[in-house]
Amino acid sequence: MASRVEQLLAKATSDCIPEEPRSPSVAPSLTYSEDSEDQDELQHREPPRRRRASTRLIAQSAADIQRITGESTQQLINRCCGGGCCMNSQKKKQGIEYERVPLPDNDAFRSLNLKIDEIPTVLTSITDLPEQTAFLEKPIRRVSTTPSPTDSGISLGNDANTNPDNSVTLEKSFENMALEELDTSIQPPSFVQPHPPYHVFPAKIHNTRELTRPGAEKRTFHFDIDVTDYPDEGGLDFKVGGAIGVSAPNDTAAVDDVLDLLSVPRFIRDKPVLLRTARGRWPTVWGDDKARELVTTRRDLLTWCSDIQSYPPTKPLLRILAEHANDPNEKKILMFLCSGEGQGVFCDFRTGPHMSLSQLLNAFPSAKPPLDLLLSVLQQLMPRFYSLSNDPHESFEVRDGKQHRLVEIAVSVHDTADWRQGCRTGVGSGFFERQARKYMALQRSGDKAPQVHIPMFKGLMANPLAKQFVTDGPMLLIGAGVGIAPFRGFVQRRLKSANCANKVWVLQGVRDSLVDELYSGEWGVHEDEVKRVVQSRRGEGQYVQEEVANQADLVWYIINSVDGRVFVCGSSKGMGEGVEEALIKVAMAKGNLEHDEAKNFWDLKKEVGQYIAETW
Structure with missing residues (x-):
């Protein structure tokens, strides 16, 4: 039977002449014409005969897979854990002893929907404990006379981490290191810096409004962002159809929740601390793969550098939780998920709805790993990109006697199911919604120029359009x-x-x-x-x-x-x-x-x- 698109194509017209307000054109207009030359021919064409129902193969190509599952084959492959669990039977095997483990009695664990009945008493092919690559060391003084250098601090040699003779030298070098004077409530630390040679710029919101109305399935907000004082970048300018990058932070409440669950004392969360990394790019975004030493705070690392809600759980993360779970039953369940015997359950777990780090920590409350070990396996928090919805060369507005240059974007809020609140927003869209509501609340309170910021950058990427x-x-x-x-x-x-x-x-x-x-x-x-x-x-x-x-x-x-x-x-x-x-x-x-x-x-x-x- 002909598809809906094919039926509509049968009504397609030709030789339609538009009626433009000033100059005529030979191009067809957006209006539908009933008197197209080939209309009669299409109308008199006999429709194809419907085939009788019969047994048929429903999936013969990648397009069929996507039509049935709603995902492309590449998306399915990306979500596959690679353990071959889909080829293995989940039935009990002969000669293996099983035990029924009491499951954690809390809403967070129930929300994981783990299909666990009995667990083998002996587990094999357990994931190794991942290497720790991030280390939080002695507190550092806060006094600073100059901002910390781009991409942070000191790079270590190959044996700087292991040679005890270096300890005195390092101790002296640390005396000259201090936390940079930067307001990290409105922009990330400079070492995050996704866009060399400039740091992320905390641009002020000039105005914002909600584009959608009550009843819309998705909330969409419009933002006028003031870029009057954006640093000059060698002639690289905003362009029509271009895009800006935004370093959206994790929600403050979500960060505090994770720190609470890890039992990190409140009095040390914002204190300067020395971060040492053994290798990799983290906590930078696109920095070099190398060892680093820099001064930061625990809150800044969890707010600006690690994604705590956008990715499915990994075995290294679960293995760390298992290693530090004090409850024996929680440890058994987590080790089962990291084993060959638990591969099928893990696959269902991983390919289901993405869950937040807070959800996992609430589900296994006895697991309280060190923060720096956890930071070693969490995914990097990446910038989000948003297309401009205006002509940035023409968008200016006068306020307070000064001409302000504006760029405009529209952001739709992405909602995901959440075990505690019913739904939660995405990292980027949630941040924009919070900033929009904060700005509008300040306006309603009588503030004529609310100070609400968007940490953004330009020039690195542009919409291909x-x-x-x-x-x-x-x-x-x-x-x-x-x-x-x-x-x-x-x-x-x-x-x-x-x-x-x-x-x-x-x-x-x-x-x-x-x-x-x-x-x-x-x-x-x-x-x-x-x-x-x-x-x-x-x-x-x-x-x-x-x-x-x-x-x-x-x-x-x-x-x-x-x-x-x-x-x-x-x-x-x-x-x-x-x-x-x-x-x-x-x-x-x-x-x-x-x-x-x-x-x-x-x-x-x-x-x-x-x-x-x-x-x-």
Whole structure:
């Protein structure tokens, strides 16, 4: 039976002439035409006969796997623990003695959904205790006259860690080390520094607002960020369609919760301490792989350097918890998860919903490993990147008698199930939501210039769309959700010229335009002529990829025009794959191509920069 996209393609039109406000164009418009030349032919084509139901193979290719599971084969491979547990039976084996271990009686453990019945009394292939690479040593004085150097402190030689004769020398060198004078409540320590040669810049929020309305499935916030005082970086500037990096910290409450669970005394959490690493990049982001010595605090390391909620549990982490669990039953369960016999249970555990470090520590309350050993196995907290939603060359505002330069972004809040609060936010989106609500609360209290900051940097990475935006050819911009944000600044810039009104079109996918249409009325004077909003939860219920099929003539005109380009931005799951398949169907219908030929057509357009997809 023909797919929904194929049915919609049968309604596609040709030779539609747009009615632009100033200058005519031969390009088709975003309006649907009923009198296309090939409409009668398509309407009289007999529909394919439905096949009788029969036993059939439901998965014959990677595309079938993705359709059934909702994930690509690569995503499934990445989530696989590699232990071969899917090939092993979980039934009890003959000749092996088992015991029933009492399970921890707490909500956090129950939320892990571990399917543990009986555990073998003898475990094999237990994961080795991981090497400790981070060490927290003697306290350091706080007095400092100059900021600490970039990428921190002193690099050690090969035998500096083990040679006792070096202790006196190191002791003297430590006397000259001190905590840098930097407000780490608004920006990370300088050694984190993801963007040489400058540290992360604590930019002030100039204004913020919630773009979505009550009832929307996802909350989306808009931010005007003041970059007036951003350091000069040798001519490297913000650009339309570009992106900024943000070093989002872990939530303060979550950090305190972990420190409480590890029984780290409150009076030492913010005191200077010497951190020594044996190797690796941590706690820097993109620093060299080498040993380091630097002065920091326990709170800063857990706030800015280690991700405590975004990754699935690993065996090295569980092995550390097992080694330091005082309760014998908790130790047995954790060792079972680290063993060959527990491989199947661990695989289910690891490939389930991501859990926070706090959740694990609450589930096994007797496990209180040293903080520095834990830091040795936690994942690096990485920056997040956000596309600009404005033209940064034109965005200025006067406040307090001073002209402020602004960059604008939109951030959708990512919610994940949480055992204690029902749901929790992502590291980056949660940080932005907290900052937005803090700023708006200060405004409501009467503060006319709230001091709320975003630790950001520029120049290192840019949205791949940015370099392709500089063109005069016709363009079709396809996006859904917050993926539409990077198109806004470009369209605003283009629509300032009347003769460009017939050269850019936007297809915006939303669930319900009443609650989650982003930037309605903010695209420019010709917004009604160039933008079409497609709603999936209201009216006929249509997805943006289906409208791509409806606009087959427009797509075909643009991609075959001189310097014509098609942009796609948004979630890869659902929207991204759907749009790509719709584009293939368009090429099949309008170019009289077979499926593989149509796919190759778009692959070639990607290579020459006419088809640009930025999905995640």
